[in-house]
Amino acid sequence: MGGAAHNPVRCCSATPSGQDRLRSPDLLGGWVSAAVSTFQLKQPTTVDHSEFPLRLQVNAVAQDCYVKEAASVWRRLRGLLFSPRLKPDQALWIRPCNSIHMLGMRYAIDVAFLDGNGVVLQVNRCVAPGRMATCWKARSALEMISGACETHGIRPGAKLSMNR
Template sequence: MKRARLIHRGEATRIALDVAEHAFERMRGLLGRSCLDAAQALWLEPCNAVHTFGMRFPIDVVFIDDRNCVLAIHRNVQRARLLFCWRARSVLEMNADAAHVCGIGIGDRLAWRALP
């Protein structure tokens, strides 16, 4: 997986990303992790659907279109849920309530910048 920094409204944030671009990485997602640090998230690309079956902790799920605009935000998603957004190109998975804490809203632009 690539390591990157989340870019929100054109500015680098404190959120460190794992970028899952390969099929196996996307399928595994956050499964098997017991927690996610407050300053960590997972960017899945391409992706327009996620599930939380087998998850050990609640997450925020942010759907992003091909222009990097936020289409939908599902907050505090519990285990055993299935979410999808047909127009999405990417999905950002974060700790529960992290989207709110970071000030991410519908229509915001999100991107990532690879770390050296």
């Protein structure tokens, strides 16, 4: 079939420099082997949880979620502002706290409001940047990346505890 068009196609894979590559359809097979040799495989590393020293338990079952506490006035006021995006296994526990704001945030979060005994009173899922969430009876709030409350089984009535 000598009449095949030779139009470049955009590959969805990023190059080491972070840019997309333009390749011809007949070169795509060669690109795969070149990409494997270009990227170096990293050995798995142990995750450092020193910044998140507490471990979350939901209904007395330990979760793969590590928690940082914000108890000082400055840490509560700052919250997640100016910090890197939370990972699915990280959370910020703000106490005392009965409302949160998302002013200046760049990503959505889930917020679980807790009473003084650690029982979840309310869960606000996917609180978008620029919004607020309030639970007047709450004594503390647990902020997680959007979708993490569902993943860890956090729902109203669940008993949460943070242990070292």
